[in-house]
Amino acid sequence: MSGKTWLITGASAGFGREWTEAALERGDRVAAFSRSADAFDGLAETHGEAILPLRVDITDRAEVLDAVRRVTEHFGGIDIVINNADYGLFGMVEEVTELQARDQLEVNLFGSLWVTQAVLPYLRGRGSGHLIQVSSIAGVYSLPGLGLYHASKFAVEGFTASLAAEVEDFGVKVTLIEPAGYATDWAGSSAVQAERSSVYDDFRAAMTRPAAKRGEPGATRAAILQIVDADEPPLRIFFGQGPLPLIKKEYAARIEEWERWDEVSQAAFGG
Structure with missing residues (x-):
């Protein structure tokens, strides 16, 4: 038993669910953040006190700070933090409403930032820990129709690269995971679609491509365990x-x- 304690956001589905189960099945403990804490009833029955399901709105900084405090009190500390919660906003830049744009950044960027800020004092205090940000191929490469999603992931990449240098001397490790397309619900019911403008109809028709093969979320279990166990991730x-x-x-x-x-x-540059 490795005895590590994980905190995973967006833990009820997709990558978050897979990694929660992978950690629990090898004997670790998990604080599972989600919008619905009862999504983990089956895991609680199987793993008992090894899982701490918490309903947390990651866009509420005060709520995040309180939840992280509860985790440290319950488990005595945190070893691994995975900022996984996000969703896709689909629409041309011109089509996205102000509310849609702000909500995208609130979840994908600020949610990640608030969790990061909340856990760092505990990780620094013990001189160890591993903070993992789930970015995307969309954090280093852009496609039309996903401008605000790209903006959120590019921003996560930017602050995380700075963070890695800032906390290295405190013994805190930082990793950006950049997944390609996987068969999660990211583009399904959890996605938000901007109202389409007809001026982009021809462009959309021209950019339509055959559906690409998507990876299996469960296949990432071994990879995430290898990353968190690495001496130099x-x-x-x-x-x-x-x-x-x-x-x-x-x-x-x-x-x-x-x-x-x-x-x-x-x-x-000038003279």
Whole structure:
């Protein structure tokens, strides 16, 4: 028994559910954050006090702080924190409403930030711990129709990279997991669709592609356990097939364009 204590947000479905079960099945303890605490009744029957289901609104900073305090009091500490809760907002940038845009950032960005801020004092205090942010291939690569989702994930990538340097000397490890497409509910009932404008109908028709094969969420169990058990875990890791060649091509194109415009860039510096 490893005896580690996990805190996982968005733990009731998808990756969160898979990783909650993987941790419990090997004898670890899990504080499972979700919008519905009764989603874990079956796990509680099987694993008893090893699971602490909590109904938490991660967009409410005060509620998050209180929930994290309850976790530390219940389990005596936290070893692994996984910010997994998010959802997809589908729509062209022009189509997204103000409320939809703000809600997307509240959950995907600020929810992750509030949990991070809440757990760091405990991790720093014990001089150890592992904070894992579930980003996405959409945090390093953009497609039309997902602009605000990309914005949320690029933001998570940005603050997490800074955070990793800030907490390294305190013994806290940080990892960004960047999954490709998986057969979760991310694009299903949990997604939000902006009202479509007819001006983009031709563009949508042109960008329609055959459905890509999606990975199996359960196949990530071994990977997450390997990451949390690593002495030197990665700052960034893709989950799934396809991201690495795609990003190699994308970054090569970026460098080529920067180089092509470098004369203008240099001149913009002044004398």
